[in-house]
Structures are given as C-alpha cells and as structure tokens.
Amino acid sequence: MYIQSELTQQNISQLKTTLEKYLFFSDISIYDEIFLLKSLQRRMKFTNCFVIDEYFKLIEQNYEEAISFFDSLHICYSEFFRNPLTFAVLEHILLPELIQKMKNTNRKEIRIWSTACAAGQEAYSIAMLLEELKNANNKEIKYRIFATDISESQLQEAIKGEYPASALNNLNMKRAEQWFIKQGEIYSIKPELRKRINFSAFDLLNKQTNSPPVSIFGDFDLIICANLLFYYNYEFQKIILKKATNCLANGGYLVTGESERNILMNCNYHEAYPHSAIFQIN
Ligand SMILES: C[S@@+](CC[C@H](N)C(=O)[O-])C[C@H]1O[C@@H](n2cnc3c(N)ncnc32)[C@H](O)[C@@H]1O
Structure with missing residues (x-):
C-alpha cells in the first residue's frame, strides 16, 4: 500500500489550522516533523487514506478523527527495564x-x-x-x-x-x-x-x-x-x-x-x- 510520505510546510500549517478549528488548545508546531509525519502515516493507514489531502478532508469532516490524531501525539507507552x-x-x-x-x-x-x-x-x-x-x-x-x-x-x-x-x-x-x-x-x-x-x-x-x-x-x-x-x-x-x-x-x-x-x-x-x-x- 502506498501512503504519501512527505510532509511539507504547507501540509503542517494545514494540519495545524484544521486541528485548531476543533481543538482550540492544540499547538502542533512544538512537535518534531518526523514524529508528526509518522503519527500522520499511522492514522492514514488506520483510516485507509492514501494521500495527505484526503486525510485532511477526513479530519475536517470528522471531529472524532481530529481528536484521535491529537491523542496519537501523546504516546504513554513504557516498560519495566525498558532499555x-x-x-x-x-x-x-x-x-x-x-x-x-x-x-x-x-x-x-x-x-x-x-x-x-x-x-x-x-x-x-x-x-x-x-x-x-x-x-x-x-x-x-x-x-x-x-x-x-x-x-x-x-x-x-x-x-x-x-x-x-x-x-x-x-x-x-x-x-x-x-x-x-x-x-x-x-x-x-x-x-x-x-x-x-x-x-x-x-x-x-x-x-x-x-x-x-x-x-x-x-x-x-x-x-x-x-x-x-x-x-x-x-x-x-x-x-x-x-x-x-x-x-x-x-x-x-x-x-x-x-x-x-x-x-x-x-x-x-x-x-x-x-x-x-x-x-x-x-
Ligand atoms: C513514551 S512515554 C515514555 C515513558 C518512559 N520515560 C519510558 O521511557 O518508558 C512519554 C511520556 O512523556 C510524557 N510527556 C510528554 N510531554 C511531556 C512534558 N512536556 N512534560 C512532562 N511529561 C511529558 C507523556 O505523558 C508520556 O507519559
């Protein structure tokens, strides 16, 4: 399955604007771009979107997906004696x-x-x-x-x-x-x-x-x-x-x-x- 794998500055500002529309408190500019891209790719795979614009349309129409994307930025995974x-x-x-x-x-x-x-x-x-x-x-x-x-x-x-x-x-x-x-x-x-x-x-x-x-x-x-x-x-x-x-x-x-x-x-x-x-x- 091909999933668009480049995140441009335009994509980032689009994502920011879309998320801020729903989640007024979110500031995604603090995140690392590679981390953002990986999170985006995971959600795109999960929602069967192949290009970033398609995924942006989805979060514009679907409040739950905007929340799911934002939540996916907060990874709490840990282990005893992890490394x-x-x-x-x-x-x-x-x-x-x-x-x-x-x-x-x-x-x-x-x-x-x-x-x-x-x-x-x-x-x-x-x-x-x-x-x-x-x-x-x-x-x-x-x-x-x-x-x-x-x-x-x-x-x-x-x-x-x-x-x-x-x-x-x-x-x-x-x-x-x-x-x-x-x-x-x-x-x-x-x-x-x-x-x-x-x-x-x-x-x-x-x-x-x-x-x-x-x-x-x-x-x-x-x-x-x-x-x-x-x-x-x-x-x-x-x-x-x-x-x-x-x-x-x-x-x-x-x-x-x-x-x-x-x-x-x-x-x-x-x-x-x-x-x-x-x-x-x-
Ligand atoms: C992936 S877990 C890592 C847990 C553990 N340190 C480990 O290595 O297994 C990342 C943790 O960082 C916390 N975190 C994220 N941003 C933070 C911040 N600005 N201040 C304090 N904790 C933060 C998250 O809530 C999450 O529990």
Missing part, C-alpha cells in the same frame, strides 16, 4: 558508583528524577535496583526518587502501581515475586516499593519551574528523560535539556532513550559509558 543496556549499566556500574560517592563525600542521599514517568515503570525499575543493592550490601542506602509526568491519568496509574501480566515480560521470576503481589490477573507493586517514590505532575516545557517543586532544590545525581525528546522539535528539546542540565548535581548523569542518543551527542553532552544512552555534561 536493557542502560539498566545493566545502572545496576552494575552507575548506581554502585553513586552509593560509593555518597559514602566518600558525605552526601546525604542519592537524588533521582524520572522526568516523564508514564505509568511508573521506569521509576519502579530504578527503585527495585536500589532496594536490591541495599539488600545485597546489607546496609542502609538513603535515596529519593521523584517521578513526574504531564499526564494526570498516567500519574494516577503510576500511583496505583497495578499492571497486567504482560507488563512484567522484562522481569525475571525472582524480581516479579519479590516486588509484586498477584491479585487475580493483576500484579500490584508492593507497598514498601511504592512508598519509595514521590509522584507529582510536572510539565517539562513550563518555563516557570526548573525541577519538581516537591524536590525543593533539584540537585539530582541521575535524571532520566527517556523516550520523550523525540516528540518535540529542536527548540523544545533544548528547553527540556536546559532544564535537566540546570538541576543536575556536579558530575550527575542524564539518561535518554536509545533512539535519542543523537540529540544529546549534538548538544553539550558526552556518553558516560560507550554506546550507552547515559550522558554527562562536557
């Missing part, structure tokens, strides 16, 4: 290093920010690693994990911490048993892990605030900003990265998604570990 290389480095190198650094420097606690946590899988994965390191060392390790997202509904899911069996695919049996309670078909995060994370709403594009107000002063050893930068165009990627940079502790680390490594390589960051999506400021 295996990143989580292996976190488990075996980076978190043990942060624990050691805390001891050597009298730093009071390890501070972590999961900036776009979706339904909590990323933040809970980090909490599992830290609790496991704590148990393995038989020592108290002080840490705080702040997890934020722009979506209130995702945050409610995260706080609930209930997942279907399929969400546990990346976990071995030991972890699944250690950190979840099975209730029928639902797996719930154990309360002792849930209480380790502070969830709150936060818009990374809000220019008024640098870090989640609940964290008070930022100063994070580790910030995870994964699988969200690719949504936005360069100008907005820069706003998000500036925010992260401003609240990283000295020598702190920034983690992105696999496919977002190039964005960081072209900014003021370098790979902390070869080929990983873990970066430090130059």
